Amino acid sequence: MASALAKVERRREARKKIDDISRNKDHALVIHYSCERFSDRTDGRTPRITSIAIRNFASGQTESFSIHKVAELSGCPPEQIEARYDELERKMLGEYFEYLEAHLTYEWIHWNMRDINYGFAAIEHRYKVLKGRPKAKLDESRKHDLPRIMVALYGPDYIGHPRMTMLMDKNGIKALNLLMGLEEAAAFENKEFVKLHMSTLRKVDVISNICERVMDGTLRTDAKWRDKYGIHPGVLMELAVKHWTFSLFSLVVGVVGLLIPFLSSKGPPKPVSDNPTLETNPEGRLPAEKNAKAR
Numbered sequence: 001m002a003s004a005l006a007k008v009e010r011r012r013e014a015r016k017k018i019d020d021i022s023r024n025k026d027h028a029l030v031i032h033y034s035c036e037r038f039s040d041r042t043d044g045r046t047p048r049i050t051s052i053a054i055r056n057f058a059s060g061q062t063e064s065f066s067i068h069k070v071a072e073l074s075g076c077p078p079e080q081i082e083a084r085y086d087e088l089e090r091k092m093l094g095e096y097f098e099y100l101e102a103h104l105t106y107e108w109i110h111w112n113m114r115d116i117n118y119g120f121a122a123i124e125h126r127y128k129v130l131k132g133r134p135k136a137k138l139d140e141s142r143k144h145d146l147p148r149i150m151v152a153l154y155g156p157d158y159i160g161h162p163r164m165t166m167l168m169d170k171n172g173i174k175a176l177n178l179l180m181g182l183e184e185a186a187a188f189e190n191k192e193f194v195k196l197h198m199s200t201l202r203k204v205d206v207i208s209n210i211c212e213r214v215m216d217g218t219l220r221t222d223a224k225w226r227d228k229y230g231i232h233p234g235v236l237m238e239l240a241v242k243h244w245t246f247s248l249f250s251l252v253v254g255v256v257g258l259l260i261p262f263l264s265s266k267g268p269p270k271p272v273s274d275n276p277t278l279e280t281n282p283e284g285r286l287p288a289e290k291n292a293k294a295r
Contacts, residue, residue, distance in 0.1 A: 007152075010152040011152050011153055013152070014149045014152035014153050015153065017144060017149065018149060018211075018214055018215055019215075020107075021057070021107050021109070021211075021215075022215040024107070025057045025058035026056070026057075026058045026059075027105065027106045027107060028056075028057035028058070028106065028107045028108075028109060029054050029055065029056060029057065029103060029106050029107070029108050029109065030054070030055045030057055030108075030109045030110070030204045030207050030208045030211070031052070031053070031054045031055075031108055031109070031110050031113070031204065032052075032053055032110065032111060032113075032200055032203040032204045032207060033049055033050075033051060033052040033053070033113075033123065033200060034049070034050045034051050034184060034188075034196045034197075034199060034200045035047040035048060035049045035050060035118070035122075035188075036050075036185075036188055037184070037185040037188070038117050038118065046122065046125055046126050046129060047122075047126075048085060048089060048126075049089060049092070049093065049123065049126055050066065050067050050188060050193055050196045050197070050200075051064065051065065051067065051092075051193070051196055051197040051200045052064065052065045052066070052092075052096050052123070052200070053065075053197075053200045053201050053203070053204045054099065054204070055204040055205070055208055057109065057208060057211070060208070062201060062204060063099060064197065064200070064201060065092045065093075065095050065096045065099075066092065066193065066196075066197040066200075067081060067085070067088050067089060067092060067193050068081070068194050068197060069092075069197075070088045070089075070091045070092045070095075071084075071088050074087075074088065074091070076088065078191075078193075081191065081193065082191060086130055089126070089130060090127070090130040090131070090132050093123065093126065093127040093130065093132055094127075094132055096123070097127065097132070097134050097135060097136060098135075100136050100138060101135050101136035104136055104138060104139070104142070105142075106142065107142055107144060108138060108142050108143050108144065109144045109146055109207065109208075109211055110143065110144070110145060110146065110207075111145070111146055111147060111164065111203070111207050112145065112147055113143075113145070114145060120138060120143065124137070146207060146210065146211055146214075147163060149214070150214065150219075150221075153214070153228070154221050154223035154227055154228050155224070155227030155228070157222065157223070157224075157227070158221040158222060158223040158227070159221050159222055160222070162180065162181070164180070164203075164206065164207075164210075165180060167210055167219070167221070168206060170220045170221070170222075171209075171213065171219065171220050173206055173209055173210070175202075176202050177195075177198040177199055177201070177202045178199050178202040178203060178206065179195070179196070179199040184196065184199065187199070
């Protein structure tokens with residue numbers, strides 16, 4: 001089991017990362033892309049990429065690279081796209097890498113683009129397969145996986161799977177042209193490249209929407225209060241074990257907490273009279289004339 005303190009530290013780092021991006025939205029980009037279904041592939045060939053969308057987080061302006069756009073510019077009719085796919089895909093990825101080279105100092109927000117199956121590495125590999133030569137490579141510190149950030153902020157059970165669509169439902173975000181899973185695979189098989197492109201554009205909108213809500217604290221999730229705010233009994237126990245100053249402070253607070261009720265139960269001391277006889281013997285308090293006669 002992961003250390004409770006380590007979870008708190010990951011949450012702190014994730015919050016700082018989100019805050020840093022929020023303060024510099026003009027230099028933050030949201031990226032997503034669509035490709036062939038890769039989970040069922042058995043021939044070892046990397047999946048073809050159909051479209052890539054990159055949205056400026058501040059302005060909402062979106063750059064897109066797609067097979068059908070390249071085909072149109074190349075004078076290739078839709079019915080010939082499949083026969084010339086490698087040529088068209090290479091041109092499309094070349095445009096993408098030119099854009100990447102011009103934005104290496106930007107922060108790139110993505111959704112699970114982590115490995116050779118689906119991610120920045122997969123795009124680069126695919127371009128190399130097509131005999132392309134990437135001129136630039138994005139530094140790892142510039143890549144920000146939003147789902148992993150949300151796990152650090154809200155805990156692993158912050159929402160069910162598939163997380164994007166579940167978050168959309170919980171936060172009232174409309175799907176519009178968005179395709180998921182089997183729908184996306186079917187669109188590729190049916191050569192509906194425009195439909196795939198529209199879905200990719202919609203996904204960068206959705207990712208931006210979710211990220212904005214994370215930044216301003218309005219994202220609705222299933223996270224429990226203690227996971228959302230990082231308050232766990234285990235954290236206090238680890239602090240007590242690892243840091244003697246915290247243990248001493250806890251001890252002092254505990255002792256004071258025990259003494260306060262005891263001290264507050266005792267009222268203030270009663271004032272002591274200058275003449276104890278008059279206080280203890282009511283009959284000793286005689287009128288002035290009787291005292292005179294007595295003398």
